[in-house]
Amino acid sequence: MAPRSLIVGNWKMNMNCLSSKALVVNITRNVRSIAIELAICPPFVYLLPVSLLLSSSKVVLGGQDCHNYKSGAHTGDIAPEMLVDLGCTYVILGHSERRTYHSENNAVIRSKAKAAIRAGLIPIICVGETEIERSAGKALEVVDNQIRGSLPEQINSNDVVIAYEPVWAIGTNCIPNIEYISTIHSHIRKILSDICCDAVNIRLLYGGSVKPDNAKKLMSAVNINGALVGSASLQAEDFLAIAKEMS
Numbered sequence: 440m441a442p443r444s445l446i447v448g449n450w451k452m453n454m455n456c457l458s459s460k461a462l463v464v465n466i467t468r469n470v471r472s473i474a475i476e477l478a479i480c481p482p483f484v485y486l487l488p489v490s491l492l493l494s495s496s497k498v499v500l501g502g503q504d505c506h507n508y509k510s511g512a513h514t515g516d517i518a519p520e521m522l523v524d525l526g527c528t529y530v531i532l533g534h535s536e537r538r539t540y541h542s543e544n545n546a547v548i549r550s551k552a553k554a555a556i557r558a559g560l561i562p563i564i565c566v567g568e569t570e571i572e573r574s575a576g577k578a579l580e581v582v583d584n585q586i587r588g589s590l591p592e593q594i595n596s597n598d599v600v601i602a603y604e605p606v607w608a609i610g611t612n613c614i615p616n617i618e619y620i621s622t623i624h625s626h627i628r629k630i631l632s633d634i635c636c637d638a639v640n641i642r643l644l645y646g647g648s649v650k651p652d653n654a655k656k657l658m659s660a661v662n663i664n665g666a667l668v669g670s671a672s673l674q675a676e677d678f679l680a681i682a683k684e685m686s
């Protein structure tokens with residue numbers, strides 16, 4: 440049996456306190472008919488108000504990043520334990536925007552992933568090739584290196600979630616064809632079997648321009664267990680429509 444599907448909304452650096460609360464209320468009001476797991480990842484400063492509104496909902500919470508230390512002199516950083524303290528289940532790690540604009544490399548992401556798991560979080564570890572790498576025919580090689588370098592050396596299937604996000608598909612309204620996603624996902628599943636004896640049960644998400652009108656088609660890719668959604672997660676109707684299409 441395939442692992443339970445998961446749709447994650449990454450709000451990135453969007454929303455304010457009022458609009459965050461309104462969005463969560465709209466999602467939770469209409470979530471009853473959704474059978475799969477839903478997670479939302481607001482900016483750090485809105486985790487608390489959102490968390491309070493989610494307390495009796497089946498929607499779970501995640502952070503967008505975390506540090507690899509528990510505490511200490513790390514101005515501006517957030518420890519995984521702090522995310523747990525606010526009720527988070529997940530934390531996104533290694534998003535291409537962090538790899539690119541914050542120079543996060545595989546070693547840093549691996550260290551954060553280990554710290555997150557130790558704290559009781561499930562890291563959603565992002566991998567994916569850039570347009571230049573895709574054009575050079577290096578997508579499989581890039582993803583292979585990122586998976587082998589960013590994940591802990593040994594994992595159980597419920598320790599992590601993997602999100603395959605081709606960088607060229609993020610925010611572009613341009614998604615790869617299903618065969619392309621299937622090829623990469625099958626390769627990822629194969630690599631995962633080297634570090635996890637139960638790799639078939641690791642959830643593997645696709646991310647990059649997921650919208651209500653392409654969600655159903657995306658689910659026909661092989662080895663896909665849900666989506667990491669950016670801009671379409673900022674509207675309750677779109678986010679829930681994607682979840683329905685992927686259920």
Ligand SMILES: O=C[C@H](O)COP(=O)(O)O
Nearest residue numbers: 449609610647648669670
């Ligand atoms: O984390 C989400 C991804 O970067 C996808 O963003 P997008 O759905 O706006 O393309």
